[in-house]
Amino acid sequence: MNKLLMGISCSGGKRVIRVRYAPSPTGTLHIGGARTALFNYLFARHHHGQFVLRVEDTDRARLVPGSEEGMVAGLRSLGINWDEGPDIGGEFGPYRVSERVLRHQQAVKRLLDQGLAYRCYCTPEELEQERKRLESQKLPPRYSGKCRLRPPNDPIFQSDEPFVVRMKVPSKGETVVNDLIRGRVVFENRILDDFVLQKSDGTPVYNFAVVLDDHDMAITHVIRGEEHLSNTPKQILIYEALNLPVPQFAHLPMILAPDHTKLSKRHGATSVEEYREQGILPEALVNYLLLLGWSASDDTEIMTLDQAIEWFDLNRVQHTAAIYDIKKLVWMNSQYMRTIPIGTLIDYVLPFIKSRQLDVSRGPDLARAIELGRERSHTLLELREALTFFYERPRSFDEQGVKKHFADEKTPERLRALAQSLKKLRVWDHDHLVAVYDEEAKQLGIKRAALIHPTRLAVTGKTVGPGLFELLEVLGQEETVARLLDAATAITEQHVKPTP
């Protein structure tokens, strides 16, 4: 057991573990965010604790309408559920930070009264100038502390001028982050400047709000991305100034794009929504995300969410940033494509079928068609493609296929002959179909394959696909015969339109 965890999960008092995922509603649910949410969720469930969803909407200017709803939907689609949140409430609400500003303002006042923070009247322009000056001298851009030095009777304190509230950061000593993943990380206080706690519009800055909200929501473990590690000492300083207990921290490695830079739109699909649209199953995405930064102790890679809950352990979280690899995601998806229950797969593929306006109400049984298609599809998009010929007659024939399999001048008559034999078949199943082809090939003195390939091309328009006899069995007798005759006619009348 992890030393750092002892004392909170053991013995009499038994404090319940509470974690949270606190996204900012400024866009879509990112795979990085989804991974953070997932790890929080797994940690909570593993320890029989609670998982809270909190919306970090302090910055009104950056708020994107619909973003929160999208994130909630995205998380739910992945099977990540929370015990408390803006959509379901809970005893520690409200769960939108914007609804908690009064609470934040009270705390700011407390710090002000205690002389642990101060009002700063420097204008953004002044600060900008100062920053530029420092940078040009290759000095770290920090706030000078000008307003901290103002005498208490400075008339500006009585004025109506807008101000921000800044933290009085101690110039000496060090602040230590005991990170559950990285261990002891030491920051010297003198590196920090007097950072802003409250903006001039009266709303709190993230670093301040997060401290109060985590405390108010009784969060015991703050599990978040590594980009927050450097800000943690500021937050610890706030906890101390407010005399609040400091939670445990765990900073997850980041997920980077293939070019080793931070994930962004230009890297293609980066949101959960986009992966859904591309036909990635939620189960596969979750499983893939799970492997980005965490591994089971026994090399197991494909696992259920329940297994992940059982095995999850922060001690096994990687320290190094991970680069996401679409190829492995797609492979993972193909694994789920062929193993999830057929009913589930039907539910997933139906929207794709609908969006292409493929009418599956007539024709072969969808489940049987899917069984043949899932084996050779990596995504739902591919599956839908593999399904189309069952419900739509080929409008054209693969060009290469025509050259190869329709070249023989006897092709039309052979297809017709096959149609005749097939029409008379009493039992339409795999074995009987094989028998027909064997017999036909024998009579013609050719190989069975010489009949199989033209048939597939004639019936599906393609050269690739399921085994012919499985395919015909599902397609049905009437339809098969009709398509063979159609193809024969098309060839004879030179109507063969090659697929470009």
Next chain:
RNA sequence: GGCCCCAUAGUCUAGAGGCCUAGGACGCCGGACCCUCAUUCCGGAAACAGCGGUUCGAAUCCGCUUGGGGCUACCA
């Protein structure tokens, strides 16, 4: 620039001093199977960033260098 984190194959990772002539997975290459494709099954190439220590012994510990990432906002 300053501070912080990180460093095993192209990628995800196992590895917590001898079990490592470094294991698994994706991808890649070759082969087998087969009516095509996809599977599946065999086989193969491919890594401990570099340099110094510590130690009988280092991928594992320490230092430096290099490289990558993060933070440094009245963003989160």
